[in-house]
Amino acid sequence: MKPDWPLETERLVLRPFEPGDLADLHRIHADETVTRYLYNEPRSLDEARSLLDRKIAGAQVCAEEDWLSAAVIVRDGGHVVGDLALQWVSEVHRTGEIGFVFDPAQQGRGYATEAARAFLGVAFGDFGFHRVVGRTEARNTASVRVLEKLGMRCEAHLVENEWVKGEWQSELVYAILDREWR
Numbered sequence: 788m789k790p791d792w793p794l795e796t797e798r799l800v801l802r803p804f805e806p807g808d809l810a811d812l813h814r815i816h817a818d819e820t821v822t823r824y825l826y827n828e829p830r831s832l833d834e835a836r837s838l839l840d841r842k843i844a845g846a847q848v849c850a851e852e853d854w855l856s857a858a859v860i861v862r863d864g865g866h867v868v869g870d871l872a873l874q875w876v877s878e879v880h881r882t883g884e885i886g887f888v889f890d891p892a893q894q895g896r897g898y899a900t901e902a903a904r905a906f907l908g909v910a911f912g913d914f915g916f917h918r919v920v921g922r923t924e925a926r927n928t929a930s931v932r933v934l935e936k937l938g939m940r941c942e943a944h945l946v947e948n949e950w951v952k953g954e955w956q957s958e959l960v961y962a963i964l965d966r967e968w969r
């Protein structure tokens with residue numbers, strides 16, 4: 788399954804990742820403030836290269852657990868400002884999971900929310916999902932805010948459920964159903 792690339796929103800273009808996106812992807816994923824609440828540490832150039840290979844393959848999803856990936860570009864801006872992902876979690880349950888990572892220099896402008904909204908359209912439209920979830924560390928205020936602005940409902944607060952980066956972390960689980968989206 789794949790969307791009808793490219794996807795366009797008011798200010799953004801979402802397209803598959805390309806080999807030429809390495810510098811932008813590395814800049815975003817090498818930043819400590821970006822990875823603070825992700826499972827991974829800041830990525831080296833080699834690590835960003837293998838991440839980019841997976842993201843290029845993620846122009847479509849073929850099986851459960853595959854991630855659809857989009858490079859997010861500001862119209863006429865040229866550079867990739869965001870890395871958007873949608874996992875096909877379950878075929879039987881028609882469930883997906885959404886994730887987003889944006890360039891710190893471009894944060895706070897509503898880009899993640901605008902781009903993620905387009906991906907929810909893909910999830911419930913093109914892919915026919917019934918439910919999309921979003922997970923975030925409870926202290927990740929910006930991520931929480933994006934999930935709320937998308938109209939997702941907080942369904943769980945898992946207390947100290949994961950040992951990450953030398954500490955117990957707590958996870959919030961958000962979700963939205965197709966009928967709620969429409």
Ligand SMILES: CC(C)(COP(=O)(O)OP(=O)(O)OC[C@H]1O[C@@H](n2cnc3c(N)ncnc32)[C@H](O)[C@@H]1OP(=O)(O)O)[C@@H](O)C(=O)NCCC(=O)NCCS
Pocket residue numbers: 820821822824825886887888889890893894895896897898899900901922923924927928929930932933
């Ligand atoms: C989460 C992330 C993608 C949001 O990107 P963004 O483009 O800045 O998102 P938006 O501009 O659409 O919305 C961000 C919201 O969070 C708010 N926000 C950001 N930092 C905040 C903070 N420290 N405290 C309170 N609110 C904060 C913004 O004000 C905005 O809300 P508003 O529209 O009500 O003012 C970005 O912060 C990021 O890449 N973080 C690191 C990676 C990450 O943690 N991804 C999520 C993994 S679950």
